[in-house]
Amino acid sequence: MTAAAPLNLFDYEALAQPLMHPAVWDVIVAGAADEITVAENRRAFDRLTIRPRMLVDVSAIDTATRVLGAPVAAPILIAPSGYHAVLCPEGECATAQAAGRAGIVMTAPSGSHRTIEDIAAAAIGPLWLQLYLFPERERSLAMVRRAEAAGCLAIVLTVDAPRFGRKDRSLRSENDFDWPESGNLAGLPPPTLPWFRGAPVTWADVDWLSGVTRLPILLKGILTAEDAALAAAHGVEGIVVSNHGGRQLDGVTASIDALPEVVAAAGDHCEIYLDGGVRRGTDVLKALALGARAVMIGRPVLWGLAVAGPAGVADVLAILANELAFAMALSGRPTIADIDRTVVR
């Protein structure tokens, strides 16, 4: 270990920045507009304090749990994001391998550089597919069929991007870089509409999607009790409480602050996940305490890829899982089942 060996996810962020082209860095870290929600995602975690229990036998800590019924080594998943191939030649295949070795789920983005078939072949563990709906249903359906054939275990429908967020930090510099094409989208029927600036989804589309696939569906980007209740009424298997890492509408609630109302409205009907600003094992503990089944991490995976390819992703995942185990030990909650609402004040 050198003195510069990363100890935590913030160290990975600091190590990654000088290794990235400035335009790539800006696109990855950017949030919408003034990045208020990006900052708030972190601040809201920091505001929550932990109520530790003492004199509990914590000689054995077990972070294992289940997501949609599948066993995983820790309540941590990889959030869908682009740009893996810019940071590491093997792209999403490298990330999928690291996730599988860590015993956790990777959510592959529909706009991946490598095809979902290649990612599934490289993955040693369970894979979910994130879906943006296309204006043409046959394109969306083709993507779903490919995910099914590739063995994906769930569809994560992103619902917070009817238009793509305006990220002022990267708007000026994003054209300074030659971004690789998405090999995954190339495998779909060609678009019939010349251009689309987002992925508008309505509840009718959710019903359509449930009608064409037997895969469980999760809605990613829900932030209110109203929408959570509708999600439950439409029969989805899961919700990801998310503000897209602060990249869509600036000023929306921190995900961890939105979690309790979503859990209250839909937690008895479907599994609730959370992403946005998860950087510490204590953040995972707090999210689980407030009712999340597991968390997703976005940017830290990209920092790991930039620093050391699949080994970097593996290390990011190991650091977070070890921090969670440490937090469980020091808060007197040796298993995931022991983590309940009483963990946070």
Ligand code: FNR
């Ligand atoms: C994303 N995110 C995202 N979400 C999604 O549903 N589809 C996508 O294609 C992308 N692409 C994407 C690219 C980049 C560079 C980032 C940083 C994020 C959002 C992602 O899934 C997740 O919601 C956030 O990244 C979680 O916040 P943190 O962990 O980055 O703070």
